[in-house]
Amino acid sequence: MKRLALLQSWIIGLLVSAALPAYAVLPAQGQLRPRPIQRDSSDSPIEALWSSVKEQPKNEGLRLQLAIGLARQGPEKYLAALEQLVELLQQNPRHLDARIHFSHLLAATGDLEAAVAEMKKARKLAPRRLDLVLQLGEKQQKAREWTAARQTFEEAIQAYPESADAHYGLGVCLRHLGEYTAALAEFEAVLRLDTRNAYAHHQAGRLFYEREELEKAAHHLKESVRLHPHFADAFTALGALYKRLERLDEAASAYRSAIELDPESVKAQYGLAQLYQAQGKMMEARPFFKAVQELKDQQNHAERAAERNARGLELMNAGKASEALHEFDEALVLNPTLAAAVYNKGLALAHLGRTAETIEAFRLAIRLRPGFVMAHYGLALALQAAGDPSSAEQLRKARSLKEMLPSEMPRQRTPPSEDPD
Secondary structure (H helix, E strand, O other), rough: OHHHHHHHHHHHHHHHHHHHOOOOOOOOOOOOOOOOOOOOOOOOHHHHHHHHHHOOOOOOOHHHHHHHHHOOOOOOHHHHHHHHHHEEEEEEEEOOOOOOOHHHHHHHOHHHHHHHHHHHHHHHOOOOHHHHHHHHHHHHHHOHEEEEEEHHHHHHHHOOOOOOOHHHHHHHHHHHHOHHHHHHHHHHHHHOOOOHHHHHHHHHHHHHHHOOOOHHHHHHHHHHHOOOOHHHHHHHHHHHHHHHHHHHHHHHHHHHHHHOOOOOOHHHHHHHHHHHHHHHHOHHHHHHHHHHHHHHHHHHHHHHHHHHHHHHHHHHHHHHHHHHHHHHHHHHHHHHOHHHHHHHHHOOOOOOOOOHHHHHHHHHHHOOOOOOHHHHHHHHHHHHHHHOOOOOHHHHHOOOOOOOOOOOOOOOOOOOOOOOO
């Protein structure tokens, strides 16, 4: 009972003093190029690496290979990969490749501020490496830190004026900051350096479209889809352009191509629905309007989940744990992957003395967001309350992770209404 009381007082004290806000993991956005973690479902090489690392725990190369291999197996192994990187960086804080992979993994799990912080550390270790400057700017874009990213890319251009990626990154930042003429100049600079850059053609085409220079817009958008036939956003922009030019069959074809490539594109679905509606083809328009509504409902669910989570926190602060638990459960019905709501549910369960369920909630929060420091601490103390001997190792992991990551609480973010890039 003393242990449970300690857990309850510690967690509730943390809640009252820190008031963890609602937090929604953002999709990866604004990057220079998509860099998904490559999936590898093979277990046998990983098992061999596990054995090797156990035999040679100080071998940094083996531990790094193990971390990379685990990450490639997908989200279910991200936590294990993160733990290996933390161990490696504790052994050698100046291990550059480990620092870079740690940043990438944090970004992949939605801890964008921590990812930016880790990439800054990597850059300090190798300040002359252009790729690290670009990756820092990319992480800042994902975190929607447009002014900071702008500065990063400007520094890259000053040192490497012929870097097409640096000019592209700066152009994206300028567009989001509303400096459209300067943004267009950067995309044109990219195309002078790399005429086959489909992304720069797409961005230039969009800006020319907004400036009513439709012939130039058409040239760039057609080049974009020619160079990158699987670029859904470029097909969507081309559909809008053809619709504006009253080339309706070509507009419909472009929109359909975009939808085939990205069935969740609201812009493409809505553009095609409006096109059919304008032609009086209501039977054809109806399924696309329905798809748009379903996609918007999904977005609304995420927003409503964040609201229910915030309401639950207010109830917790008022000492109404049972009512708060109901709000957290409702938030998770709307968005089952909202790690903050799972964590907060764990706090409510701990307050109610439901230790076994508290442990499961904190474990789930960690699976959803492996870098969630407070969930790691919560799990350690919940295990301690249950008399589980693994609590000491979990507490060690939590402390190690806290040393690696920024100490500030995650700020509330409002999911953007559209993908910035």
